[in-house]
Every structure is written in C-alpha cells, then in structure tokens.
Amino acid sequence: MxxxxxxxxxxxxxxxxxxxxxxxxxxxxxxxxxxxxxxxxxxxxxxxxxxxxxxxxxxxxxxxxxxxxxxxxxxxxxxxxxxxxxxxxxxxxxxxxxxxxxxxxxxxxxxxxxxxxxxxxxxxxxxxxxxxxxxxxRCDLSFFEQAAAMQNIMIVCGLNQTELAETLGMRQSTVANKLRLLRFSEEERRIIKDCGYAERLCRHFLRIENGTARLKLLRSAEAHCWSSEACEKRIEAYLKNDTDIQKKGAHQRTVSALSDIRFFMNSVEKAIGLAAAAGFEVERTDNDLGDFYELHLVIPKARRKCQ
The missing domain is CATH 3.90.1530.10 (Conserved hypothetical protein from pyrococcus furiosus pfu- 392566-001, ParB domain)
Known part of the structure; x- marks a missing residue:
C-alpha cells in the first residue's frame, strides 16, 4: 500500500x-x-x-x-x-x-x-x-554526524568553510565550531555520546588542547558520572592549573637566567680583581642594552711598573 x-x-x-x-x-x-x-x-x-x-x-x-x-x-x-x-x-x-x-x-x-x-x-x-x-x-542526527557530513561535503564538492556556510544558509562560525568537534578521538566521542553530553560542553572540553589530558578527564567523567556542571568545573580547574604551571615554569626560567648572568658577572669581577692584584690594570666599560649586557675590557699585556 x-x-x-x-x-x-x-x-x-x-x-x-x-x-x-x-x-x-x-x-x-x-x-x-x-x-x-x-x-x-x-x-x-x-x-x-x-x-x-x-x-x-x-x-x-x-x-x-x-x-x-x-x-x-x-x-x-x-x-x-x-x-x-x-x-x-x-x-x-x-x-x-x-x-x-x-x-x-x-x-x-x-x-x-x-x-x-x-x-x-x-x-x-x-x-x-x-x-x-x-x-x-533533525533532533536524531548527532552533532558528530553533522560535523562528519559537513567535512564530507567539503571534500566531495571542494568547498571551503565559507562556501559551505553559504550553501547551507549558516554562519561561517557555526560551521567552524561543528568541524572542530572532529578533533575528538573515537573513544572521546563514544564517552560523550554514552554520557549524553551536549555540544556546548564538548566545546568546553576542546579548550584542553592536550588530547591525552582531555581523554583522561573524559574517562574520569564517565567513571564518576559527572554532570555537565561538574565537568565544566574540572575543565576550568585543569586550565587554571595548567596556566599556573606555565607561569611557574616561565618564572623559574627567568630566575635561572638571572642567576646565570649574576654568576657570570661575579666571575668577571673576580677575574678583574685577580688581574689587578697581579699588577694588571684592567679598563672596564659596562652597557645595559635591555635584552643583553655589553661588557668591554681592555687588559694590558704587561704589568704596570711599580713606582
């Protein structure tokens, strides 16, 4: 019929x-x-x-x-x-x-x-x-399926994101956000699907650029049945901790660099002192040029004569 x-x-x-x-x-x-x-x-x-x-x-x-x-x-x-x-x-x-x-x-x-x-x-x-x-x-088409379909069209039709957006009557930013979802691995997608997480939360997870760290967090979310709100809090905590670690690392590198410079300058001071004690009159000129120091030394080949 x-x-x-x-x-x-x-x-x-x-x-x-x-x-x-x-x-x-x-x-x-x-x-x-x-x-x-x-x-x-x-x-x-x-x-x-x-x-x-x-x-x-x-x-x-x-x-x-x-x-x-x-x-x-x-x-x-x-x-x-x-x-x-x-x-x-x-x-x-x-x-x-x-x-x-x-x-x-x-x-x-x-x-x-x-x-x-x-x-x-x-x-x-x-x-x-x-x-x-x-x-x-359609509500039964997942956002991962939408993203994969968009990518297929771009490949088959030779379209860029802007052209695809015009074809579908969408904003280019919407298309870009959809395509970003394809950064998730197969296991990450499975966890997101099984946990029923929304597309908005997925974009929060993508703020974690390190794939290994992101997967670890998603596995924890699945194991402990975290809500979307709980996931967002842990994502923010991870990002804050990661930023603090980067700042700490940068500070340590700066302190280390300063320590190395001071060690070098102290060594120069000692060398000049030893030369003076041995009867060599050293002429020294210092210039702080911002990103580096200019140190100019004039050392005579012969000791100064005793008067």
Whole structure:
C-alpha cells in the first residue's frame, strides 16, 4: 500500500532545496515508483546509526498508512557491471537514495515492493549536500554526524568553510565550531555520546588542547558520572592549573637566567680583581642594552711598573 497524502509538500520542499543549492531540476517532473531492490543507500548519508526500534515502528506505521513522503534519489554513475555471455549486465541497484533511507529500510521490513521517488539530476556532491541539508536540524542526527557530513561535503564538492556556510544558509562560525568537534578521538566521542553530553560542553572540553589530558578527564567523567556542571568545573580547574604551571615554569626560567648572568658577572669581577692584584690594570666599560649586557675590557699585556 502506498499513500501520498503529504507527497506534494515533500516534493515541493526538496525541489526548492535543490534550486537553492544550484542543482538542476529533476530528470522526471512527477513521481516514479521504483522497485525497492533498485535502490541503494547513500555512502555520504549524514546519519550513520539507525535505531532498530525506530525502523520497526516506522515499518508498522507504513503497514497501517503506507508511504506518506516520497524518497529523493539519483541515478548512480558507478553502477557495478558484470559480463555474461558477452552481454554487459548492470547490478540491480541503479539508484542512490539522497533522502529517505529510513523509509527505504522500513519499507523493506514492511514488505513493500515499490516506493514513490523523485529522481534528481544530481551528482555525488549534490547528493551529499541535499542529504545533509535534509537531515541537518533533525533532533536524531548527532552533532558528530553533522560535523562528519559537513567535512564530507567539503571534500566531495571542494568547498571551503565559507562556501559551505553559504550553501547551507549558516554562519561561517557555526560551521567552524561543528568541524572542530572532529578533533575528538573515537573513544572521546563514544564517552560523550554514552554520557549524553551536549555540544556546548564538548566545546568546553576542546579548550584542553592536550588530547591525552582531555581523554583522561573524559574517562574520569564517565567513571564518576559527572554532570555537565561538574565537568565544566574540572575543565576550568585543569586550565587554571595548567596556566599556573606555565607561569611557574616561565618564572623559574627567568630566575635561572638571572642567576646565570649574576654568576657570570661575579666571575668577571673576580677575574678583574685577580688581574689587578697581579699588577694588571684592567679598563672596564659596562652597557645595559635591555635584552643583553655589553661588557668591554681592555687588559694590558704587561704589568704596570711599580713606582
């Protein structure tokens, strides 16, 4: 059963999005019903994790009410082929899903044979942009998935941060903050996800530039079930302690440098004193030039004559 009570609204929204992204009009002006077996998921799909419970729930809804929104697909350029008896035969999946992978998964579970689709005249880069824009602000798409999707689009489409921000209608600073999240290691991301920490707290953790120290703090947060407020306090404490250590180190280096200079000057004083005691009259000129001292000594080759 296929019901399209909301299909027109969805179709118009996707077409407007495609136009905004500079993508040509669909290959076909109306909906096409494509066999489920001819559809393949998008490798650049922002959402990497699909809840089994959500798919089962959607499949139940599809059984009851049918497909309410069409999928957005494109013709694949890299369809695998095989030669049989001199004839080139293409694999079944000749369409790539741009938007609607959840519906495709649930439809298979519900036993549907064909799905309503809008066939877009889009390449891999266009597909990535539409998929991200379609999923960007859905609550079930994690901020790590958003960041990874943005990076994929930049690589595939050859865009910089400013161009990506313009394409998605976002501020460049927002894009930059999202991409910074990719600095976290896989273990750090797992801890953040398992602890349910928000994106805002993640940005606080990134203030700790030392990856080893940051991971250690996150492991402690997981082990002791720290709240976001507790994490912020420990981050501030770490940063303050780190700053104090740096200041102390700089002070010690300064004191050490001063001590070395005084030791040198004392040695010079003693040497001049010994020379004078031995009958050599040493002429000395000192100049403090800020970053360094200039010391000028004139030492005679012969002792002064006794009078």
């Amino acid at each position: 296929v019901i399209l009570s909301k299909a027109k609204t969805k179709e118009v929204r996707i077409l407007k999005l495609a136009e905004k992204l500079g993508i040509k009009k669909p290959l076909l002006p109306s909906l096409s019903y494509i066999p489920v077996c001819k559809l393949a998921p998008n490798p650049l799909q922002p959402r990497k994790h699909f809840s089994k419970e959500d798919i089962e729930s959607l499949a139940h809804s599809i059984k009851q009410s049918g497909i309410l929104q069409p999928l957005c697909v494109r013709l694949r350029e890299d369809v695998p082929t095989v030669s049989i008896n001199g004839q080139v035969v293409k694999a079944e999946a000749i369409y790539e899903i741009i938007a609607g992978e959840r519906r495709w998964r649930a439809a298979q579970l519900a036993g549907l044979d064909k799905l309503p689709c809008i066939i877009m005249n889009a390449n891999a880069g266009d597909s990535a942009k539409i998929a991200l824009a379609e999923n960007m602000f």
